[in-house]
Amino acid sequence: MNFTAVSIAMAPEHLLLAGIVTLLILEIAADDSPAALPLSVLFVAAAACAAAWLGFTGWTGAPFPGQFVLAPPAAFAKAIVLALAVPVLLMSKDDFGRGAFYPLLLSSLYGVCLLASAESFLTLFLGIELMSIPVYVLVLMGFRRPESAEAALKYLVLSGTASAAFLMGASLMYGSTGSLSLASFGAALSSPDLLARTAVVMVMSAFFLKAAIVPFHGWAPDAYEAASVPSTAYMAVLVKAGVLVAAARVFGTAHVAEPLVGLLAILPLASMVWGNLAAMRQAGLRRMVAYSSIAHAGYLFFAFLGDGPGRFQAVVFYLAAYGVMNILAFAALPWHAQDQERDRLENLKGLFHTHPFAALLIGMAMLSLAGIPPFPGFVAKFLIFKNVMAAGYATWAVLGLVGSYLGIYFYLRVIQFMFMSPREAASGHAPSRGIAMGASLLCLAGSILVAVLPASFLARL
Amino acid sequence: MADATILSLVLYLPLAGMLAIAAIPAGRDGAVRAFTLAVMVVQFLLSLVLYANFDPAVPGLQAATRLPWIPQWGVAYLIGLDGYNILLVILTTFLGPLVTAGAFSAITKQVKLFYAMVFLIQFAMLGTFVAQDLFLFYIFWEAMLIPMFLMIGIWGGERRIYATLKFFLYTAFGSILMLAAVIYLVWSLQQSTGVASFAFADLYKARLPLETQQWLLAAFALSFAIKVPMVPFHTWLPDAHVEAPTAGSVILAGVLLKMGTYGFMKLGFPLFPDATRMAAPLIAWLSVASIVYGACLALVQTDIKKIIAYSSISHLGYVMLGLASLDLLGIQGAIVQMVSHGLVAAGLFLMVGMIYERCHTRELAAYGGLAKVLPVYSVFFLILTLASVGLPTTSGFTGEFLVLMGAFNAAWKPAAVAIPLGAAVLAVTGVVLGALYMLWFAQRFLFGAERVPHGPVADLNLREKSILAILVAAVFWLGLFPDSAMKRTELAAREYQELVAGARAPAATKLTGAVPAEAAR
Numbered sequence: 017m018n019f020t021a022v023s024i025a026m027a028p029e030h031l032l033l034a035g036i037v038t039l040l041i042l043e044i045a046a047d048d049s050p051a052a053l054p055l056s057v058l059f060v061a062a063a064a065c066a067a068a069w070l071g072f073t074g075w076t077g078a079p080f081p082g083q084f085v086l087a088p089p090a091a092f093a094k095a096i097v098l099a100l101a102v103p104v105l106l107m108s109k110d111d112f113g114r115g116a117f118y119p120l121l122l123s124s125l126y127g128v129c130l131l132a133s134a135e136s137f138l139t140l141f142l143g144i145e146l147m148s149i150p151v152y153v154l155v156l157m158g159f160r161r162p163e164s165a166e167a168a169l170k171y172l173v174l175s176g177t178a179s180a181a182f183l184m185g186a187s188l189m190y191g192s193t194g195s196l197s198l199a200s201f202g203a204a205l206s207s208p209d210l211l212a213r214t215a216v217v218m219v220m221s222a223f224f225l226k227a228a229i230v231p232f233h234g235w236a237p238d239a240y241e242a243a244s245v246p247s248t249a250y251m252a253v254l255v256k257a258g259v260l261v262a263a264a265r266v267f268g269t270a271h272v273a274e275p276l277v278g279l280l281a282i283l284p285l286a287s288m289v290w291g292n293l294a295a296m297r298q299a300g301l302r303r304m305v306a307y308s309s310i311a312h313a314g315y316l317f318f319a320f321l322g323d324g325p326g327r328f329q330a331v332v333f334y335l336a337a338y339g340v341m342n343i344l345a346f347a348a349l350p351w352h353a354q355d356q357e358r359d360r361l362e363n364l365k366g367l368f369h370t371h372p373f374a375a376l377l378i379g380m381a382m383l384s385l386a387g388i389p390p391f392p393g394f395v396a397k398f399l400i401f402k403n404v405m406a407a408g409y410a411t412w413a414v415l416g417l418v419g420s421y422l423g424i425y426f427y428l429r430v431i432q433f434m435f436m437s438p439r440e441a442a443s444g445h446a447p448s449r450g451i452a453m454g455a456s457l458l459c460l461a462g463s464i465l466v467a468v469l470p471a472s473f474l475a476r477l
Numbered sequence: 478m479a480d481a482t483i484l485s486l487v488l489y490l491p492l493a494g495m496l497a498i499a500a501i502p503a504g505r506d507g508a509v510r511a512f513t514l515a516v517m518v519v520q521f522l523l524s525l526v527l528y529a530n531f532d533p534a535v536p537g538l539q540a541a542t543r544l545p546w547i548p549q550w551g552v553a554y555l556i557g558l559d560g561y562n563i564l565l566v567i568l569t570t571f572l573g574p575l576v577t578a579g580a581f582s583a584i585t586k587q588v589k590l591f592y593a594m595v596f597l598i599q600f601a602m603l604g605t606f607v608a609q610d611l612f613l614f615y616i617f618w619e620a621m622l623i624p625m626f627l628m629i630g631i632w633g634g635e636r637r638i639y640a641t642l643k644f645f646l647y648t649a650f651g652s653i654l655m656l657a658a659v660i661y662l663v664w665s666l667q668q669s670t671g672v673a674s675f676a677f678a679d680l681y682k683a684r685l686p687l688e689t690q691q692w693l694l695a696a697f698a699l700s701f702a703i704k705v706p707m708v709p710f711h712t713w714l715p716d717a718h719v720e721a722p723t724a725g726s727v728i729l730a731g732v733l734l735k736m737g738t739y740g741f742m743k744l745g746f747p748l749f750p751d752a753t754r755m756a757a758p759l760i761a762w763l764s765v766a767s768i769v770y771g772a773c774l775a776l777v778q779t780d781i782k783k784i785i786a787y788s789s790i791s792h793l794g795y796v797m798l799g800l801a802s803l804d805l806l807g808i809q810g811a812i813v814q815m816v817s818h819g820l821v822a823a824g825l826f827l828m829v830g831m832i833y834e835r836c837h838t839r840e841l842a843a844y845g846g847l848a849k850v851l852p853v854y855s856v857f858f859l860i861l862t863l864a865s866v867g868l869p870t871t872s873g874f875t876g877e878f879l880v881l882m883g884a885f886n887a888a889w890k891p892a893a894v895a896i897p898l899g900a901a902v903l904a905v906t907g908v909v910l911g912a913l914y915m916l917w918f919a920q921r922f923l924f925g926a927e928r929v930p931h932g933p934v935a936d937l938n939l940r941e942k943s944i945l946a947i948l949v950a951a952v953f954w955l956g957l958f959p960d961s962a963m964k965r966t967e968l969a970a971r972e973y974q975e976l977v978a979g980a981r982a983p984a985a986t987k988l989t990g991a992v993p994a995e996a997a998r
Contacts, residue, residue, distance in 0.1 A: 383623060389616035405660045414657045421653040428645060436630040436638060471547040
């Protein structure tokens with residue numbers, strides 16, 4: 017273990033840790049200090065820059081061999097995830113502004129970063145737990161009604177089940193291969209051994225549960241609805257990103273053999289179909305986003321059907337395009353003092369008349385999430401289905417595309433509410449707060465970058 | 478200025494216009510209208526330079542711009558003009574100012590957003606025509622839906638939400654399968670040649686097994702057939718047309734529907750030639766079904782907008798028949814018919830909008846004897862009706878006549894494909910039916926007892942007269958002097974024929990088609 021290597025390779029994590037410690041001290045020293053938000057933005061942005069710098073310099077190495085490795089794609093994945101966290105922090109000003117929200121969120125981010133570099137099941141488990149545990153609290157912090165507590169508990173229990181399944185899988189893996197390294201999982205994927213295969217299924221179901229894949233999706237709509245808007249955005253984008261990056265680390269470049277292909281294709285396909293169908297009937301924005309994120313988790317897991325080297329690239333690129341637009345929509349949402357009112361889709365009616373710019377931003381986000389070109393969501397979806405097709409699963413690709421078609425309607429419905437309702441239908445929208453608008457503009461800039469220059473992202477991932 | 482620069486300018490002017498509109502302060506509707514019209518006129522004039530500079534003797538792309546975009550996937554930003562798209566580009570830029578001016582009095586709410594959408598759709602349509610890379614084409618193709626969705630949904634009639642969702646979901650379903658086919662096509666090309674490329678010119682070289690071609694053609698054809706629309710995929714069109722504001726209908730009928738036929742001509746058929754030759758009789762029968770069924774439906778409509786909507790289905794059936802005939806005359810006729818229908822249907826929809834603004838109803842039964850009250854209106858209406866029927870000297874004649882010639886050539890002297898003789902004969906009855914429903918419509922509308930809802934009404938004003946005069950001039954220009962236009966498309970028509978017919982096309986087919994311009998006169 018080399019000291020300089022450790023300090024350089026883990027610079028993003030160190031900066032996050034420094035942020036957590038600073039915020040905790042601040043919290044103890046000055047209760048509810050307003051400096052918490054700018055400080056956390058500063059630390060997360062610095063960590064993102066550090067990760068991007070590591071990526072651009074091409075830093076490669078393993079400060080903790082067998083546990084923690086860093087290569088440019090992972091560094092860029094961290095940079096993207098951390099950059100996505102900045103607008104989430106910014107838009108939290110009106111909901112939290114100060115207090116325990118920030119150290120918790122930074123701790124969770126630390127877990128996400130760890131996942132991108134994990135090389136063994138131990139580090140991976142550490143990352144997953146570090147990412148998840150603060151989120152239970154974040155869900156509860158939006159405590160607006162009794163159901164929040166129930167939803168947080170539901171999330172806690174089911175997420176705990178996933179962790180248990182994961183540990184079970186990891187120990188079976190250790191039992192059959194004698195190793196906890198992620199490479200052994202790749203070997204187990206094509207192993208005919210029953211023990212190894214059980215381990216694979218256990219680990220996969222843990223990921224499916226954490227990513228809310230049908231039929232393990234029941235917790236997501238409740239948890240998303242219970243949390244406050246920034247926490248929902250965090251869960252829908254960054255926690256999902258963490259889980260998928262972890263899955264991409266675990267699967268590595270290993271080829272997925274035949275009996276597993278069915279499991280890996282059918283459940284995500286069911287997620288797409290069910291997520292998109294159920295989203296059509298939702299009256300609340302956050303429940304709709306929850307079902308939409310279930311469908312998106314389906315597309316993301318489809319990427320694992322694709323061949324090895326492109327897998328990580330497809331997942332991270334999709335997460336970037338999906339995340340930036342999701343956060344954009346949340347940030348541009350008109351403010352309402354009452355949380356339930358803010359959530360009702362009906363209340364978006366006539367938004368274009370009162371706040372044209374916010375309506376345009378949300379509209380763009382919806383089209384991008386629906387995968388309509390020229391928005392970045394299209395390029396990301398194209399990449400995933402291109403990989404699936406190239407791996408020889410043409411039928412699955414066609415079914416997946418048709419599944420994604422089902423999602424168009426409910427995104428269009430949001431646009432219909434905002435643009436096609438008469439001026440009279442517009443309820444008294446308060447303008448979205450300046451800082452949240454800044455967050456959505458940040459996302460807009462990011463999404464334009466992704467849409468116009470996808471090549472430079474792809475070249476680095 | 479180099480042609481490539483002018484083409485980029487023509488393409489991006491509407492986008493710049495859209496962004497500039499956002500800067501005009503709210504409430505200055507007059508300024509928005511004047512600005513949009515000015516930009517559209519400049520765009521049209523610039524495109525005329527492109528038309529004049531277009532060299533008919535040069536095969537392949539002209540005024541091309543090529544930039545690397547996603548080199549990892551073989552995607553390039555590649556735009557350019559060729560014989561396939563030159564006339565359609567001109568048609569789009571020509572209709573732009575007319576659509577803008579036509580909406581001056583009809584659109585009074587959310588004017589800024591409306592003209593921003595007109596600009597956006599203009600940009601997307603031009604982009605679809607000039608794109609020479611399949612990825613770029615697909616992006617423009619899909620992007621076109623968004624402004625149209627908003628246009629029908631915001632400024633449409635009573636059932637606008639239903640109509641616009643139907644429009645979007647129908648067309649998007651076709652597109653999603655086309656996307657699957659695009660991915661598969663490029664991937665299999667990469668498998669066989671080792672090079673990934675989305676450029677049309679490279680994709681034409683792919684030689685896929687027949688079974689693959691059939692699947693891919695089916696996916697492409699579904700998407701394009703929904704857009705054209707061909708029977709039985711046409712049910713979205715009447716709803717969209719009836720509910721759309723006039724400008725929306727004009728864009729829809731004038732340009733948007735041509736996307737489907739252009740797609741068949743530029744992509745669907747040449748990319749999968751073996752499957753196309755096999756399916757040609759089926760395509761011919763479907764085209765004839767569109768011609769006859771569209772005409773029959775038009776005959777029984779009571780809503781004047783629906784009559785013209787169904788007549789579009791019928792007229793575009795000719796385009797498809799011409800393309801399927803693989804006869805040079807038929808192909809040239811199909812191209813002329815596209816432009817001609819663009820002009821005539823746009824004109825008729827504009828005129829329906831003008832009467833609707835005055836009388837607030839589209840029920841045919843409510844009207845009668847307009848010729849006495851609105852003489853100028855009636856003259857223009859009659860001219861456009863006759864053009865739609867295909868009276869010689871109008872553009873409608875040139876297109877339909879050439880298509881029918883081509884169809885009979887392909888039926889009697891089967892070369893690469895054999896069009897069933899019965900289909901060709903039935904297509905002729907479409908001409909008769911076309912005359913029947915349009916003339917009957919004009920008779921009930923313009924002549925007989927005088928009935929003017931919400932009358933008395935004023936005749937056309939100067940703005941409306943100018944719009945229609947320009948359109949009618951274009952209709953006659955294409956009818957009397959088609960050779961200027963057809964000269965420019967001839968090489969493309971030959972290329973299309975060779976691509977689809979394959980090397981086995983006998984010389985006879987080419988000889989019969991050697992003098993298309995003369996035959997048209």
